[in-house]
Amino acid sequence: MTPPDRITDAQIEPQPDGTVLFQGTPYTGEVVELDPEGAVVGLITFRDGREHGPWREWYPDGRPRVEGRVEEGVGAVGAWRTWYPDGRLAQERVFSASGDELSFRRWGPDGALAEERDYTAPP
Numbered sequence: 001m002t003p004p005d006r007i008t009d010a011q012i013e014p015q016p017d018g019t020v021l022f023q024g025t026p027y028t029g030e031v032v033e034l035d036p037e038g039a040v041v042g043l044i045t046f047r048d049g050r051e052h053g054p055w056r057e058w059y060p061d062g063r064p065r066v067e068g069r070v071e072e073g074v075g076a077v078g079a080w081r082t083w084y085p086d087g088r089l090a091q092e093r094v095f096s097a098s099g100d101e102l103s104f105r106r107w108g109p110d111g112a113l114a115e116e117r118d119y120t121a122p123p
Contacts, residue, residue: 006030009042019049026050035060047072063087074099084109 009031013021020027026049033042041060045053052072057065064087068080077097082090091106106115 004029006032009033015049020046021049041065045070059085061085071097071099 006029007022007027011022012027012031013024015021020031027046028048029046031044031046032040035041039058039060039062041058043054043056044051045055047053050072051070053069055066055068055070057067059065063085064081064083065085066080066082068076069078071077074097076093076095077099078095080093080095082092084090086109088109088111089107091104093101094103095101100119102118102120104115104117104119105113108114
């Protein structure tokens, strides 16, 4: 039997080594977290029991909270963004394909850029 493409976090079997099983087998697909009303508030993608692919969280009203991508064996890659509850961008971190942080930007609740770091520029 083929496992479903999407299951809830209540259905997974986390292992001490960090892998995730579904019915005793390393899971490939999406794992969603549901709030008490049944709305999706989190999504993590797995491949062969390891985090790999899109990683998202939402506020209860459906607005995005966190968005990024994980590569198996590397960690965070590409742009990771976090939003304030009102929908304004709060921060952005950019990672290389090897997981090194390349840049960081943070905005205040008023939308003004509050902090910016470029880790690729010479000191």
